[in-house]
Amino acid sequence: MTDGTGKDVATTEEITKRRDEVVARVRSHAGQIARELALLQGGDYGQEAIETANATWTVKYEAGDIQYLRFDPNSGEETYVISTKQPPEPDALERAMDDYGAFIDAYNEYVASFDDVLVGVPDEFPAIESAADLVAERDRIVRQIHDVATEMAGQLQRYDGEYGTYSTTISGTRWELKWDGSEVSYLRVGGSDGTYLLSQYGPPSASELRRLAPDVEPFVESFNAEIADLEADLDRVSLRKDE
Incomplete structure (x- = not known):
């Protein structure tokens, strides 16, 4: 692209396209986490904070759909990877994605921690007296x-x-x-x-x-x-x- 001076002006089309593709894939992937958290916590809405070695990730959901995914590093500014507002800046998204795999591992460990919660809970109860x-x-x-x-x-x-x-x-x-x-x-x-x-x-x-x-x-x-x-x-x- 050329402006009035005859010099080329750099465009952001490829960068933003790539950014939007990444955000779309994360929305779909993290959306599964939102649905699982809704099932696990037994509510239509809520949020859960998952910690990694480098950051805290917060998933907020409503009616089983993800509302936002927030990346809050131990140092530096937080980034809303998924939100109902504007998409993140490419640099901030890149930093968050460097820790995304660790976030998924931490989430899986969180869910696994519930495996034995209901072990030993009785599933047989006294008969109900008729009224x-x-x-x-x-x-x-x-x-x-x-x-x-x-x-x-x-x-x-x-x-x-x-x-x-x-x-x-x-x-x-x-x-x-x-x-x-x-x-x-x-x-x-x-x-x-x-x-x-x-x-x-x-x-x-x-x-x-x-x-x-x-x-x-x-x-x-x-x-x-x-x-x-x-x-x-x-x-x-x-x-x-x-x-």
């Missing part, structure tokens, strides 16, 4: 509670409207039944942050049911007593003007 009987018993008790609460909902609908809530205190704890028509919306124990014995989200845990089930009977008795009191009050109401 089928426990769940069946829980569901049976919940169905009984649901049947009683549904009957309460029907009575509440008759005398207190199409929907609403009935609440009382049992053993110092608030019990609340919400009904909609003749159906139970929920039966909750312990306020807004309490336990739902009945709800649209599923049954309570067996331990919570065991704790609260003994108070279902007093809850129903409290409801019956309140109904009886209301009936007695209504019996005393008279429409006769002379009374």
